[in-house]
Amino acid sequence: MTECGVWAYAVSAEIGPDRLAGLTGVAGQPVRSVTGDGLAAAVSTVSMAEFGEQPLRRRLEDLAWLGATARAHHQVIEALAPPVVPLRLATIYRDDSNVAALLTQRQADFAAALAELTGRSEWGVKLFVGQSVAPATPAEPDLPGAGPGLSYLRRRQRQLAARDQARQAGAATAQQVHAALGRLAAASQLRPLQSAELTGEVTAMLLNATYLVDDAASARFAEAAATLGRQHGVRVEITGPWPPYSFAVLAPREAAS
Amino acid sequence: MSHPVPHTGDGGVQAERIALVDLLDRVLAGGVVITGEIRLSIADIDLVRVSLQALIASVSGGFGETRD
Numbered sequence: 001m002t003e004c005g006v007w008a009y010a011v012s013a014e015i016g017p018d019r020l021a022g023l024t025g026v027a028g029q030p031v032r033s034v035t036g037d038g039l040a041a042a043v044s045t046v047s048m049a050e051f052g053e054q055p056l057r058r059r060l061e062d063l064a065w066l067g068a069t070a071r072a073h074h075q076v077i078e079a080l081a082p083p084v085v086p087l088r089l090a091t092i093y094r095d096d097s098n099v100a101a102l103l104t105q106r107q108a109d110f111a112a113a114l115a116e117l118t119g120r121s122e123w124g125v126k127l128f129v130g131q132s133v134a135p136a137t138p139a140e141p142d143l144p145g146a147g148p149g150l151s152y153l154r155r156r157q158r159q160l161a162a163r164d165q166a167r168q169a170g171a172a173t174a175q176q177v178h179a180a181l182g183r184l185a186a187a188s189q190l191r192p193l194q195s196a197e198l199t200g201e202v203t204a205m206l207l208n209a210t211y212l213v214d215d216a217a218s219a220r221f222a223e224a225a226a227t228l229g230r231q232h233g234v235r236v237e238i239t240g241p242w243p244p245y246s247f248a249v250l251a252p253r254e255a256a257s
Numbered sequence: 258m259s260h261p262v263p264h265t266g267d268g269g270v271q272a273e274r275i276a277l278v279d280l281l282d283r284v285l286a287g288g289v290v291i292t293g294e295i296r297l298s299i300a301d302i303d304l305v306r307v308s309l310q311a312l313i314a315s316v317s318g319g320f321g322e323t324r325d
Contacts, residue, residue, distance in 0.1 A: 011289075066281065067277050067281070070277070070280050070281055070284045070285075071277075071280065073284055074280055074284060085289055086284075086287065086288040086289065087288050087289050087290075087291065088284070088285075088287070088288035088289060088290045088291075089284040089285055089288065091288075091290075091291060102291060106291075113289070122283075124279055191282060191286075194278065194282075198278055199278070210283075239276070239279055242283065245283035245284060245287030245288050246283060246286075246287045247287075248287070248288060248289050249289065250289050250291070253292075
């Protein structure tokens with residue numbers, strides 16, 4: 001007999017059966033809901049031969065598998081009616097009764113998280129160095145009498161100074177834009193900058209941030225990001241709306257007394 | 258809810274890749290982590306989180322696309 005587990009995607013106030021009709025999740029399995037105490041979790045069955053700790057460890061290092069699994073996880077969460085509390089990828093329970101017990105035990109925490117997320121979505125904003133603001137190092141004529149070694153050193157010094165200056169200016173721009181966008185958002189989070197190899201972009205990333213924005217204000221937020229980008233001469237990339245992956249937080253469980 | 262679309266203005270292949278990077282960044286670092294009666298959570302697998310950026314960087318460009 002194959003041992004099975006239950007992959008949990010997200011928790012919501014209710015999940016209508018029509019939302020899940022025909023929906024498949026990780027490993028192509030049909031998605032169902034588990035309910036408890038006024039909450040519902042979207043789940044599907046996974047084989048522990050594939051999703052047990054050891055096999056999962058190995059597979060998570062396989063980018064093709066990881067990508068497909070992440071997309072399947074995401075697709076299910078997107079199919080649910082917001083607000084939802086997304087669960088971390090690879091949250092696996094023994095069976096449905098464990099999921100139902102979770103909903104009952106953490107009912108107040110999930111309800112509070114859902115209330116915080118109602119009418120809001122996550123938007124990602126990245127800034128990249130603009131093509132036009134590449135540091136210009138004017139070609140100064142070599143000093144008469146200076147040897148090639150000295151000329152090289154001076155040139156090198158100027159290059160390094162220009163690069164340093166550009167880096168500082170970029171950091172200042174990122175800070176200003178982040179602060180301005182933060183004022184339009186309910187919450188914000190800085191994410192690690194991604195390398196050029198990772199982004200495939202030709203210019204360096206200055207800011208990688210994500211914001212929880214009221215849906216009613218999302219157009220204004222996107223406009224503000226574009227305007228700030230133009231003002232600072234940097235390129236802006238916006239993604240969204242995302243399910244609130246970065247802003248779904250459960251209050252820490254109180255210690256049993 | 259519409260699918261997140263990167264406003265890159267670039268070709269579809271690149272947009273697809275950017276979306277995957279952003280998606281992995283979110284689903285691996287975000288989402289609620291639950292402790293307790295759980296069988297397995299990725300939070301137990303710290304190794305993966307630590308090595309992920311390096312992993313993606315090391316295989317980027319290997320998404321079946323060609324870049325010059």
